[in-house]
Amino acid sequence: MDSSLSICAVALGLLVSQINHFFFRNYEPSSANLPLIFLAVQPISLLALLGESFSFPRLLWSFFVFLGSLSLSIVAYRLSPFHPLAQYPGPVIGKVTKLWGVWKAFQGYKHVYHKELHDTYGPFVRIGPNELSIIDVVAVGQILGHGGLEKGRYYETGRHSSTPPTLVNLNGEAHAAKRRVWNRAMASVRDYEPLIGKRASQLVSCLRNGGIVDLVHWFDLFTFDVMGDLVFGGTFEMLQDGQDVDGLGKCIQTFMKQSIRPVVRTIQEFNDFARGLVIRRIKNGVVGVRDLWYHLADEAGLEKRKPNLEDSAADAVLAVIAASDTSALALSSVVWFLLSTPEYYRRVQQELDEVFVDGDDPLDTKKHQELHFLSACINEALRLHPPLPSKGGSRQIPPNQHGRTIAGRFIPPGTNVWTPPYSLHRNPEYFSFPDQFLPDRWLPGSKFEKHEASAFIPFSLGPANCVGQKFAKCELFMVLSILFNSFDLRFADGFDSEAWGLTLEDHFIVTRSPLLVNLVPRHRSTQG
Numbered sequence: 001m002d003s004s005l006s007i008c009a010v011a012l013g014l015l016v017s018q019i020n021h022f023f024f025r026n027y028e029p030s031s032a033n034l035p036l037i038f039l040a041v042q043p044i045s046l047l048a049l050l051g052e053s054f055s056f057p058r059l060l061w062s063f064f065v066f067l068g069s070l071s072l073s074i075v076a077y078r079l080s081p082f083h084p085l086a087q088y089p090g091p092v093i094g095k096v097t098k099l100w101g102v103w104k105a106f107q108g109y110k111h112v113y114h115k116e117l118h119d120t121y122g123p124f125v126r127i128g129p130n131e132l133s134i135i136d137v138v139a140v141g142q143i144l145g146h147g148g149l150e151k152g153r154y155y156e157t158g159r160h161s162s163t164p165p166t167l168v169n170l171n172g173e174a175h176a177a178k179r180r181v182w183n184r185a186m187a188s189v190r191d192y193e194p195l196i197g198k199r200a201s202q203l204v205s206c207l208r209n210g211g212i213v214d215l216v217h218w219f220d221l222f223t224f225d226v227m228g229d230l231v232f233g234g235t236f237e238m239l240q241d242g243q244d245v246d247g248l249g250k251c252i253q254t255f256m257k258q259s260i261r262p263v264v265r266t267i268q269e270f271n272d273f274a275r276g277l278v279i280r281r282i283k284n285g286v287v288g289v290r291d292l293w294y295h296l297a298d299e300a301g302l303e304k305r306k307p308n309l310e311d312s313a314a315d316a317v318l319a320v321i322a323a324s325d326t327s328a329l330a331l332s333s334v335v336w337f338l339l340s341t342p343e344y345y346r347r348v349q350q351e352l353d354e355v356f357v358d359g360d361d362p363l364d365t366k367k368h369q370e371l372h373f374l375s376a377c378i379n380e381a382l383r384l385h386p387p388l389p390s391k392g393g394s395r396q397i398p399p400n401q402h403g404r405t406i407a408g409r410f411i412p413p414g415t416n417v418w419t420p421p422y423s424l425h426r427n428p429e430y431f432s433f434p435d436q437f438l439p440d441r442w443l444p445g446s447k448f449e450k451h452e453a454s455a456f457i458p459f460s461l462g463p464a465n466c467v468g469q470k471f472a473k474c475e476l477f478m479v480l481s482i483l484f485n486s487f488d489l490r491f492a493d494g495f496d497s498e499a500w501g502l503t504l505e506d507h508f509i510v511t512r513s514p515l516l517v518n519l520v521p522r523h524r525s526t527q528g
């Protein structure tokens with residue numbers, strides 16, 4: 001047949017494809033761009049090298065032989081007992097390719113997919129050719145805790161080259177150095193209490209007339225305003241406007257969903273937006289409390305090397321992203337769980353009424369320590385709806401290092417490891433009735449058969465855990481205390497409350513649909 005290649009050409013095509021497989025297995029590229037060009041050029045070069053004449057059918061054959069044999073050999077190797085992760089169970093599709101997982105992530109249901117896999121295959125699941133998902137509590141401590149594994153390469157690939165690395169992208173000493181600055185900034189949440197309290201009061205004041213409101217919307221505005229205050233000393237004023245005039249929330253969502261085309265434009269918009277805020281903040285200086293920018297830009301001159309403006313701005317933007325959606329989701333989730341279980345809502349209300357007798361300020365943080373049942377409800381909401389359900393904690397063993405034994409099992413070099421909080425928190429080995437909202441499990445002396453508090457990691461663990469954890473908890477207690485103290489809440493008539501939980505989609509930040517609640521002002525309210 002004229003269009004076929006000579007036997008020699010086919011043999012060479014097969015050989016070269018095997019060399020490619022060997023090469024890419026040992027030197028895995030971090031970007032697909034160059035390898036794709038490299039792969040496309042080879043079948044054409046082979047034809048030229050062998051002096052074969054160029055025609056469309058011949059080119060097609062050449063690609064078919066080369067790519068077909070390369071694909072077959074990759075699939076065979078990934079499914080073979082010779083693959084370093086062969087001992088780990090998982091779906092065939094996951095062993096062969098990451099594309100199925102990517103599709104689930106694109107849909108926003110990666111967390112649910114991983115849980116289903118763990119339900120089927122157990123605590124160690126091979127979810128990608130070189131990826132494991134682990135929900136064993138000993139392993140999670142060894143992976144994320146001190147002396148654990150370093151951050152996976154997804155932390156770096158998620159960053160656009162036009163933006164300097166932030167705390168989240170860094171590893172090792174570079175991370176520790178930046179983390180020191182962040183720790184300094186977040187050391188005393190007490191300093192920030194007036195700032196959070198002011199916005200919590202403003203939130204309640206905006207809602208003072210009661211009626212039907214979308215709490216997702218208002219919690220979003222609240223957390224953005226708080227972060228504007230914390231990071232830049234006051235900026236956004238979304239509560240005052242009653243809306244996100246600059247579209248910051250939309251911008252963050254698009255950015256996180258990373259739909260290829262808008263992403264570059266979004267990053268550009270984001271950087272421009274941040275630059276504007278920074279310029280304004282530098283012009284205004286510190287107004288009142290020392291804000292996060294004061295620390296990030298080292299205005300006190302405590303660091304040996306002053307950070308440059310671009311670096312500090314990138315971290316300031318990180319703060320807004322890391323803190324706003326996570327806290328807003330937590331607030332919405334607590335309200336949703338409580339209104340879905342009226343007996344728990346009544347207990348929270350009763351506790352608040354006992355702790356804050358008439359005239360007491362529900363923003364008094366010293367009294368928040370007495371809110372044991374509310375605290376249990378917050379934990380339970382964070383357990384069932386962790387704001388970072390699947391991505392909080394991807395780690396890796398770099399290909400050029402030795403493997404590690406984790407919880408008695410060998411993890412070979414080149415493996416990416418995930419510890420998805422959503423699946424871990426719902427592991428029946430660690431929590432009785434794992435899918436049910438049962439806040440009593442968090443109270444001292446609870447009689448639940450299984451309760452493994454170290455399997456509860458909504459803020460992650462170890463040296464890269466959430467630096468804003470205390471701040472977030474302070475926000476939660478303040479807002480929930482003043483909200484429940486000021487209003488009686490119930491779902492709006494006709495609102496499909498059961499469906500709300502199913503609308504949560506995991507796109508790194510968790511997107512959610514409106515939460516329609518009817519607010520009736522309470523007579524004993526001290527605010528608004």
Ligand code: HEM
Pocket residue numbers: 167168169179182318319322323324326327330386387388391392393394457458459460463464465466467468469471472
């Ligand atoms: C309920 C609210 C919050 C939750 C559940 C949460 C959860 C998390 C988790 C799981 C991580 C680890 C992520 C990873 O390893 O990929 C993290 C990291 C981080 N969080 Fe939060 N967060 C919350 C609120 C906040 C707030 C209020 C701030 C800032 C004021 C903040 C700032 C950060 C930063 C800067 C990091 C990166 C830490 C590092 O890499 O060293 N978060 N958060």
